[in-house]
Amino acid sequence: MIRYGRIARTFLVAEVKNELAYRLNFVLGIVEMLLVIGTSIGAVLVLFTQTSSLNGWSLPQMIALTGVYYLVQGGVNVVFAPSFEKLMEHVRLGTLDFTLLKPANTQFLVSTRHFRIVRVVDFLIGTSVVVVGLVMLGSAVTAWSVFTFVITLAAGIACVYALLLTLVTLAFWFVRVDNILAIFWAFTDAGRFPIDLYPGWLRFTLATIVPIGIAVTVPAEAISGRMSLETFIGMLAGTAFSVGFASWFWRKGLKSYTGASA
């Protein structure tokens, strides 16, 4: 465990050094995030000029949900998304050989190798937005709601991670899976509203094929004190199952990897 922490830290330091070579890029990245999040909140505010509740969600709750949306996106985009992008390339080119030879868990190595440091900003801004929502909400934030929020947020990110890992694993058989991932990215946008807003067919797509809807909605429910105990337990069980499945699938896929010269 400590060893893996050290490996992750080495990767992180390498990426920070790399990133610091392009400082202007970093600043521009932050500007972009502020633009994106600012306009998203603007969209919510416009909706609420016409109503005081969106399917039972009040404005403060919706703002908190928008914050959670960017927290989940940040969680995925800081490390998993860039790492998996490189992984697909390695599978295609056969250069995954080098990773396989290293004396550590391969799933860990391929999932954490690359960081997009600038996306840490998503976390900071996302957290501030959640806090703003909570302050507006004004209701007492209990230790229980914070606890369940943190747990369900981590679980949500883990769910999305499991889905991405499963999709990327398909590369061992189909080689070009960028297209499948594109479907995922197209649907992530739907996470900006609570999933109970969508009509049945769309909700089904979101909640099962693309768990981003759940990953965003459940933590937002938790922090605004509207989550039931059943949802909490269901979320944990679902996460454990999907991460377990993804890991099993990954090992199965790895067996069909043939390497560079095969």
Add this chain to the structure above:
Amino acid sequence: MSLVLTYRALFLASFQSFAQYRIQSLLWMLFAIVRPVIFLAAWVAVAAAQGGSVGGYTIGDFAAYYVCLTFVNQLVLAWNSQEFEWEVNQGRLSAKLLRPLHPLHYAVVDNIVFKASTLPVLVAILIAISISFNARYETQLWHVLVFVPSILLAAGLQFTFNWIIASLAFWATRMNTANTLWQRASFVFAGQIAPIALMPGWLQAIAYALPFWYMQGAPTEILRGGVTPERALFIIAGQAAWLVVCFAGFQVIWRRGVRAYSAVGA
């Protein structure tokens, strides 16, 4: 005559290259559909909470608006600002500049081929959405007739504006921020988060003053119907004015840019 032959050759080449990536084209279309459907769902919830209608828009009106918006968005789509950065950075533009044809022509052809080849699938999906949300159109024949010049102006405007942004790549090597700015401005002002009539007054004023609404929201309103002839005229005039301004701006920027251009590293 020679231009006709040139364009025929360009179309053929572009069509063949697109035929290779059919699935990819359809996936790009998915991006165009998901966001309007999301906001449609949100507005349907708002209308339902307010007893069936908001600011004169019923659930069926929202459905018609967002279906039309998706259709318009696809027709006016322009993506050159993303592509062009790469061409400049890699120096691939050099080869194109040597040819006797303005690079704009290649982009025009690719643009039309992509839209034409994805349109049948898009229309099928939009019909399905219309039915599932019970869309209510107020379109009359003259709306359709006015829509034709309006969508052409909108497409021309978006295309030209996008090329202005693309031309910035002559000076800046990384264009991501400019692209994000353009996308978010479209998101807010073009009518994606709400029909312009439902936006707060000050936001409406800004949207009417900027070009983005004339690229997407304006033709959408005409196609959905329910606009008066005066408003249609106002829309067309606004679109034409912005097209003239943008085209003139593009000419100036492009000429200066080509002079400033040297493939990165050259």
